[in-house]
Structures are given as C-alpha cells and as structure tokens.
Amino acid sequence: MQTGSVSPGSGRSSAHTWALKPVFSARTVGLVILVLLVLAYSAHRMQLDDLVGRLAGMAVNAATSESGDAAADPGEGVLERMFPLAIAERTPIDRIADFDPEDLPLFAHLETAPEEVSTLDPDTLQMTTRTVEKTVLVKPAGYLVLVIRKIIETIEIALWASLIAVVMSLPLAWLSARNYSPHWLSYVTARSGVSFLRAVPELISALFLVLAFGFGPIAGILALALHSAGFLGKFYAEDIEAADKRPQEAMRAMGAGSFATLRLAVLPQVLPSYAALTLYVLDRNVRMATVIGLVGAGGIGQELKGRFDMFQYDRVGTILLVIFITVLLLDQLAAHVRRKLL
Amino acid sequence: MRTTTPLYIHNRPGDLPHETLRVYEATKTFTTGPAALDKVSFGLKAGEFTVLLGPSGSGKSTLLRAAIGLVRLTSGTIKVSVERGIAPEKRKRPAIGMVHQDGSLSDRLTAAQNVLSAMAPQMGWLRVLFQAYPKHLQDKACRLLDRVGLTEDQANRPVRELSGGQRQRVGIARALMNDPTLILADEPVASLDPATARKVMLLLRETAREFGATVLCSLHQIELACELADRILLLRQGQLIFDGAASDMSPRSLAGLFEQDSAGRPFDLVGG
Numbered sequence: 121m122q123t124g125s126v127s128p129g130s131g132r133s134s135a136h137t138w139a140l141k142p143v144f145s146a147r148t149v150g151l152v153i154l155v156l157l158v159l160a161y162s163a164h165r166m167q168l169d170d171l172v173g174r175l176a177g178m179a180v181n182a183a184t185s186e187s188g189d190a191a192a193d194p195g196e197g198v199l200e201r202m203f204p205l206a207i208a209e210r211t212p213i214d215r216i217a218d219f220d221p222e223d224l225p226l227f228a229h230l231e232t233a234p235e236e237v238s239t240l241d242p243d244t245l246q247m248t249t250r251t252v253e254k255t256v257l258v259k260p261a262g263y264l265v266l267v268i269r270k271i272i273e274t275i276e277i278a279l280w281a282s283l284i285a286v287v288m289s290l291p292l293a294w295l296s297a298r299n300y301s302p303h304w305l306s307y308v309t310a311r312s313g314v315s316f317l318r319a320v321p322e323l324i325s326a327l328f329l330v331l332a333f334g335f336g337p338i339a340g341i342l343a344l345a346l347h348s349a350g351f352l353g354k355f356y357a358e359d360i361e362a363a364d365k366r367p368q369e370a371m372r373a374m375g376a377g378s379f380a381t382l383r384l385a386v387l388p389q390v391l392p393s394y395a396a397l398t399l400y401v402l403d404r405n406v407r408m409a410t411v412i413g414l415v416g417a418g419g420i421g422q423e424l425k426g427r428f429d430m431f432q433y434d435r436v437g438t439i440l441l442v443i444f445i446t447v448l449l450l451d452q453l454a455a456h457v458r459r460k461l462l
Numbered sequence: 463m464r465t466t467t468p469l470y471i472h473n474r475p476g477d478l479p480h481e482t483l484r485v486y487e488a489t490k491t492f493t494t495g496p497a498a499l500d501k502v503s504f505g506l507k508a509g510e511f512t513v514l515l516g517p518s519g520s521g522k523s524t525l526l527r528a529a530i531g532l533v534r535l536t537s538g539t540i541k542v543s544v545e546r547g548i549a550p551e552k553r554k555r556p557a558i559g560m561v562h563q564d565g566s567l568s569d570r571l572t573a574a575q576n577v578l579s580a581m582a583p584q585m586g587w588l589r590v591l592f593q594a595y596p597k598h599l600q601d602k603a604c605r606l607l608d609r610v611g612l613t614e615d616q617a618n619r620p621v622r623e624l625s626g627g628q629r630q631r632v633g634i635a636r637a638l639m640n641d642p643t644l645i646l647a648d649e650p651v652a653s654l655d656p657a658t659a660r661k662v663m664l665l666l667r668e669t670a671r672e673f674g675a676t677v678l679c680s681l682h683q684i685e686l687a688c689e690l691a692d693r694i695l696l697l698r699q700g701q702l703i704f705d706g707a708a709s710d711m712s713p714r715s716l717a718g719l720f721e722q723d724s725a726g727r728p729f730d731l732v733g734g
C-alpha cells in the first residue's frame with residue numbers, strides 16, 4: 121500500500137530544477153521514421169508510385185485530347201454504355217414457348233421493332249443482311265423487377281447466413297471463453313476452430329462449396345455462415361471474458377453453476393454488445409453475399425457476373441445502382457435498430 | 463472457482479446448533495505477500511450480529527470469501543451449521559446469504575429478477591434460461607422487496623436505474639431469498655453516504671433478526687459498528703486483535719487499536 125515515491129520530508133528539489141519528460145521520446149521519433157521507411161518501400165512494391173504517374177497521365181490526356189483512342193483502352197466507354205440503364209425487359213415472342221397474345225403479363229405490351237438479321241445466301245455464299253419486323257414482348261419494368269428479386273434473394277442469403285452464424289457461435293463462444301470453457305482442451309480446440317473459420321475468406325470457401333453443393337444460394341449461405349461464425353465466436357468469447365466479474369462472483373457465492381452464472385450474470389451484460397456485433401455481421405453479409413455471387417453462389421452477384429461477361433453494361437449499371445440503394449437502406453435500418461437496442 | 467473448503471454441518475431436526483459459524487485457525491497465504499489471514503479463530507452464536515472491523519487490506523474480504531467457498535484456505539477450517547430451511551440434505555450447500563459491495567447485481571436485470579436469481583441454483587436449466595421461477599418464489603421475492611422498502615415500480619426496473627442505497631437494499635433482499643441461517647456481508651455500505659449507509663445497516667440488522675439469521679458483516683466505519691454490533695471482531699494484517707462486545711468498547715479506543723502499529727500513517731478509511 122505504498123503511495124508514490126515522493127515523501128514530504130526528504131530530498132525535496134525546487135520546482136525550477138525539475139525536468140519534465142518530453143512528449144515524444146527519441147525512441148518514438150525513431151520508430152516513426154522506421155515505419156515511414158517501411159511504408160515507402162512497400163509503396164514501391166505495390167506500384168503505388170506508378171499509380172501516381174498514371175493518374176497524372178490520365179489527367180493530362182483528359183485535358184488535352186477530347187476523343188482518345190477508344191480501341192486502345194478496353195475500359196473506355198464502359199461507363200457510357202451503362203446509360204441509359206436497363207429497366208425494361210424485351211423478349212422476342214418467338215423465343216417464348218407457348219406465347220399467348222391474348223394473355224399478356226401485367227403492364228406488358230407488344231411492340232414490333234425492325235431487327236437486322238444476317239443470313240448466309242446459299243447461292244452467292246455471301247452474308248446478306250435483311251431487316252425483318254419482329255414482335256417483342258415489352259415488360260416496362262421487367263428487368264428492374266428481376267434485379268429486385270435477385271437482391272431480395274441476396275438479402276435472404278445474408279439473413280440465413282447470419283442466423284446460422286449466431287446459432288453456431290454461441291456454443292463456440294462458450295467453449296472458447298477462457299473462464300467458462302469446461303476444459304483446457306475444449307478451450308484450445310474451440311479457439312483454433314474459431315480462428316480457422318475466420319481465416320478462410322468467404323470467396324475461397326464459396327468456391328469449394330459451389331463445387332460441393334452446386335450453383336445456388338446454399339453454397340453462399342454456408343460460406344458466409346462459416347466465416348461469420350468464426351468472427352462472432354471470437355468476439356462473443358472476448359465479451360464473456362471481459363464481463364464484470366462482480367455479478368458473476370455473487371452468483372458463484374450463491375452456489376450457481378456455469379450455466380446459471382452465464383445466463384444471469386454474463387448474458388445481460390454482453391447482450392447489447394452481442395446485438396451490435398450481430399448487426400455488423402448482418403450488414404457485412406449483405407455486401408459479401410453480392411461478392412460471393414460472382415463465383416456462382418447465388419443472388420445478385422451471379423446475375424452481375426453473367427451480365428458483365430455478356431458486355432450488357434446497361435444491365436450491370438442497373439444492378440450496381442440497386443445494390444447501392446439496398447446497402448444504403450440497410451445501413452439506415454441497422455443504425456435505427458442499434459439506436460433502439462443500446 | 464468453487465471450492466469445498468467450508469465444512470457444512472447438517473444438524474438433525476430439533477438439534478439447536480451451538481454456533482452458526484466456527485472458524486478455526488483460518489490461514490490464507492496468497493502466492494505473493496504476507497498471510498492475508500493468520501490463524502484466525504472465532505465462533506458466532508446463532509442470531510448474533512457481528513461486525514468485522516479492519517483497515518483496508520486487513521483480510522476482511524478474504525475471511526468472508528473463504529466462509530462462502532470463493533477462496534480456499536491454506537490451512538484451518540470453517541464450519542457452518544444448517545438448522546432450518548427447505549430440506550437441507552437436498553441442498554448442495556447450506557443457506558448462506560451474501561451481501562456484497564456495490565456492483566454485484568446484474569445491472570440490466572430488474573430488481574425482482576436479481577432477487578430471484580438466488581434461487582437459480584435450485585432450478586432446472588429451462589427455468590433458468592427463461593427466468594421462469596415458480597409463482598410462490600415470485601411472491602416471496604415481491605414480499606422481500608417490499609420489506610426492504612422498494613415499490614412495485616422499482617422492483618420491475620433494471621437495477622442500474624436504482625440509486626446506490628436502493629441497490630444495496632435489493633442485495634439484502636437477494637441474500638434473504640433462500641432463508642439463510644447465516645448472512646455474510648462484505649462492506650455492504652462502502653459506496654453509500656453516511657446517512658444512507660446507516661439506514662441500510664439498520665435494515666440489514668432488522669431483517670436478519672426477523673429471519674433469525676446470524677450476521678457477519680465487515681465494515682470500516684467504527685461509529686456505525688459500535689452503534690449496531692452485538693459483537694466486534696477487529697482484524698489487522700490478517701490477525702484477529704480484538705474480539706468482544708461493542709458495549710465494552712468506545713469508538714475512540716477502537717480507533718486507537720486501528721491506528722496502533724500503522725507506521726504513523728493515518729488509517730485509510732476507504733475499504734478495499
């Protein structure tokens with residue numbers, strides 16, 4: 121119970137001879153310089169210096185020449201070709217099986233549009249191009265509806281993945297919380313399991329799961345759920361470990377076992393934090409669900425990848441816009457729920 | 463965490479115990495530092511209200527925690543008698559209630575849920591999970607909360623919304639919930655202002671008397687101890703240096719015992 125080393129009687133020095141510790145020590149300064157050097161080296165390896173040069177070049181190009189050589193740059197024009205965004209769905213009726221012109225879908229109408237058809241002339245062996253009138257079925261918001269259906273599927277993937285992750289991570293958290301794990305072996309096993317789950321990126325596990333379960337949402341759900349369970353397991357466990365010990369001790373003093381103590385003295389404490397973590401995981405899973413769709417694991421990502429590969433950039437544009445609006449809305453929703461909970 | 467150091471004596475029905483608590487040469491040495499408890503021996507007669515006095519770090523908490531099994535003694539024994547309550551042989555341990563310092567309640571649970579949590583060790587896991595306690599226990603918790611001076615509204619509020627004094631009242635109700643023969647209290651009023659502290663201590667003494675429970679309560683307020691205690695135990699550096707009736711002692715002479723030997727430094731009034 122000694123309090124400090126300054127004792128009033130002995131060795132008192134006058135205030136103007138005091139030396140105050142500098143705010144930044146030589147070691148700190150040295151460390152900062154070292155970090156800057158490492159960053160400079162790494163930036164070179166990552167070709168970041170090159171990027172600066174290229175950005176400057178682009179700026180100069182844009183300023184000097186109005187029309188660049190479009191063919192030279194494959195990225196050129198993608199942005200222009202996104203507009204106007206594809207909202208309607210136009211299907212030639214000869215591609216629709218059992219088409220009944222008397223029974224059109226809601227809001228749909230028929231249009232006749234000239235279409236250029238190339239055929240091989242059997243006599244001259246030349247390609248000839250004719251213009252034929254074709255009837256197409258136009259659904260004014262057909263493509264938008266499809267994209268929205270896909271984004272709902274994506275959100276469903278994220279919801280299921282998050283739900284499975286929460287259910288999986290509760291026992292994992294219990295086993296990997298140092299002070300509640302029943303045995304050191306279960307602690308080590310659970311901890312490494314959780315780390316492993318977190319270490320495998322969703323995109324990689326999705327690749328394997330698509331092989332195992334085929335294209336579609338199941339692969340996506342499992343890939344996201346496994347990764348999220350690793351994330352939640354770790355942070356739930358750390359919350360349990362950091363929870364105030366005093367209520368837990370009171371429960372122990374009354375003779376309560378682990379379960380009652382966790383339920384009555386730990387859970388009430390960590391619940392707000394659990395809710396925040398779970399919301400974060402849900403938010404992240406919605407964004408990741410679009411990404412893992414790219415490898416065929418269902419949802420909007422799969423549609424996006426398909427359109428992108430077919431160079432249908434107007435549809436890509438629609439998809440990106442819908443994703444953006446969805447993420448924005450979910451963000452608002454999450455913020456609202458968080459405010460309510462905390 | 464749970465240890466079996468305290469020995470629980472189950473008396474046969476009708477067999478009145480001579481002592482509720484018997485501590486014999488209790489010694490505790492932590493891995494570092496001198497002995498926190500050094501051959502402490504004493505016994506508590508049934509129904510006594512005993513105050514354990516001592517400066518911060520004198521071993522009060524260690525003694526109380528050893529008596530309830532949170533700390534394993536290095537040597538010595540602690541015996542607790544059980545004499546009433548629901549079928550003692552069905553219990554894992556005798557009914558000991560403990561009132562802790564502030565912060566020992568689950569502060570997001572309501573006052574009533576905290577009081578009922580004392581029954582959780584006797585409940586099945588489903589009841590614990592949903593906090594679905596039998597009706598007669600709920601009624602009992604309500605009566606206890608009413609007894610310690612809370613309203614119905616306060617009983618249904620999360621305890622973090624209650625004042626410090628109200629929280630300690632909830633703590634007392636929780637300690638009384640399982641019909642204890644012995645109540646251990648570790649500086650139950652350390653975080654309260656003097657007036658509230660006195661009221662809460664009076665409540666503890668009154669309710670313990672009503673329930674026929676023996677009390678061992680640590681304090682660092684000498685005046686309060688002299689006013690309320692039937693008996694005072696004075697602990698210093700792990701040793702029992704005084705054991706006697708409060709009426710034989712003046713607060714001044716007790717304070718003298720406190721300050722002796724403390725290397726000229728004034729007694730630290732903040733309990734640890």
Ligand SMILES: Nc1ncnc2c1ncn2[C@@H]1O[C@H](COP(=O)(O)OP(=O)(O)O)[C@@H](O)[C@H]1O
Binds near residue numbers: 498
């Ligand atoms: N868990 C522990 N580990 C090590 N030393 C401890 C521990 N608990 C208490 N002590 C020491 O035991 C002594 C008595 O502490 P304590 O019983 O808390 O005193 P009091 O409650 O009277 O303030 C102190 O010197 C303290 O440092």
Ligand SMILES: [Mg+2]
Binds near residue numbers: 733
């Ligand atoms: Mg203490």
